Amino acid sequence: MADDTTGDVIRRRAIVHGRVQGVGFRFSTEGEADRLGAAGFVRNRADGTVEVEVEGAPSVVDEMLAWLREGPLGAEVTSVEISDEPPVGEAEFRTVH
Secondary structure (H helix, E strand, C coil): CCCHHHCCCEEEEEEEEEECCCCCHHHHHHHHHHHHCCEEEEEECCCCCEEEEEEECHHHHHHHHHHHHHCCCCCEEEEEEEEEECCCCCCCEEECC
């Protein structure tokens, strides 16, 4: 992954609303992030949403955010709240339990 001082790495937080728990959302998100080469994490939240932080090249982050707006088969995404976060230099994507 590029050094974040070059401006080539960005990080975004996404809160995904809808039917997104109990449908393999975290597992599928980790698979998609691995496929794209994104870093960060995914976790379920107590309010029924899924939180994702994704870090990488802008094109990778944009592609991951576009995927989150659809989600995996079986999910019903109704909205995604996105906010900017400072890059932290993560090298992999993980599921937080």
